[in-house]
Amino acid sequence: MQRLNGKETAHQIRKELQEKVSTRKEMGKKTPHLAAVLVGSDGGSLSYVTAKVKACEEIGFDSTLIRFDSDVSEDTLLNQVTKLNDDPNIDGFIVQLPLPKHINETKVTDTISPNKDVDGFHPMNLGNMMLNLPGFLPATPAGIIELMRRYKIETSGKHCVIIGRSNIVGTPLSMMLSRNTNPGNCTVTLAHSRTKNLKELCLQADILIAAIGKPDFVTSEMVKDGAVIIDVGTTRVEDTSRERGWRLVGDVNFKEVAPKSSFITPVPGGVGPMTIASLMINTLKAMELNGK
Numbered sequence: 001m002q003r004l005n006g007k008e009t010a011h012q013i014r015k016e017l018q019e020k021v022s023t024r025k026e027m028g029k030k031t032p033h034l035a036a037v038l039v040g041s042d043g044g045s046l047s048y049v050t051a052k053v054k055a056c057e058e059i060g061f062d063s064t065l066i067r068f069d070s071d072v073s074e075d076t077l078l079n080q081v082t083k084l085n086d087d088p089n090i091d092g093f094i095v096q097l098p099l100p101k102h103i104n105e106t107k108v109t110d111t112i113s114p115n116k117d118v119d120g121f122h123p124m125n126l127g128n129m130m131l132n133l134p135g136f137l138p139a140t141p142a143g144i145i146e147l148m149r150r151y152k153i154e155t156s157g158k159h160c161v162i163i164g165r166s167n168i169v170g171t172p173l174s175m176m177l178s179r180n181t182n183p184g185n186c187t188v189t190l191a192h193s194r195t196k197n198l199k200e201l202c203l204q205a206d207i208l209i210a211a212i213g214k215p216d217f218v219t220s221e222m223v224k225d226g227a228v229i230i231d232v233g234t235t236r237v238e239d240t241s242r243e244r245g246w247r248l249v250g251d252v253n254f255k256e257v258a259p260k261s262s263f264i265t266p267v268p269g270g271v272g273p274m275t276i277a278s279l280m281i282n283t284l285k286a287m288e289l290n291g292k
Contacts, residue, residue: 010273040070092118143274164211
């Protein structure tokens with residue numbers, strides 16, 4: 001069993017980006033600038049946005065964090081998105097999800113300029129992804145693909161089972177892994193809450209990707225020997241033994257499943273850092289695509 005070390009891989013990507021930014025600065029070119037909009041005080045979202053800002057600092061990007069209270073009106077948030085669209089100094093930006101229930105997430109996502117949509121959630125970018133046209137790939141699926149590429153995981157002809165059909169991870173990842181690329185050329189099964197005989201299906205998987213947000217959902221009985229396991233889940237569970245009172249748990253029971261796997265991502269330190277690394281890659285790409 002080998003751990004897919006997303007933390008170390010993301011660190012290497014940041015070093016590569018740092019060199020590119022340094023070269024740009026030496027040539028007198030613009031420094032990439034990423035903005036993040038955070039609504040409310042959700043602990044997970046705050047930690048995630050803070051990690052993005054820290055990554056920007058390490059690479060040499062400029063960054064801006066814009067915060068709103070959880071009761072901010074939808075119009076106020078949409079106005080802020082429009083300002084960021086029109087700001088020539090901002091190369092890319094994200095609106096951290098989830099948003100409060102009184103705000104229409106689809107409306108906010110649709111308002112973001114596709115040219116600055118570094119999360120890759122805008123319908124135009126998702127359409128470009130489906131047609132294999134230039135655009136921004138969703139950060140988490142792109143991070144998973146890059147992690148597999150750097151660890152030289154064989155995907156061609158393999159059966160990949162993805163548990164979870166969200167528009168953020170499961171659905172776009174299923175398309176990316178079925179492409180005629182490397183990594184890619186998988187036969188992909190997209191499982192979800194209505195899938196029957198899920199255990200039997202998972203036991204057929206050469207590559208099993210869990211993205212449903214249910215702690216320890218995947219057990220050893222669902223995994224065949226030698227499978228590649230990608231755990232996208234990150235759920236905070238109470239843990240009084242820790243100073244902060246909680247710990248992160250993935251969708252996969254790591255202790256049970258790891259001995260049966262050929263490769264496996266830990267939680268934390270697996271997919272999460274790769275998501276942020278992909279966001280940084282998209283930010284540099286946004287600036288270059290806009291001719292800056």
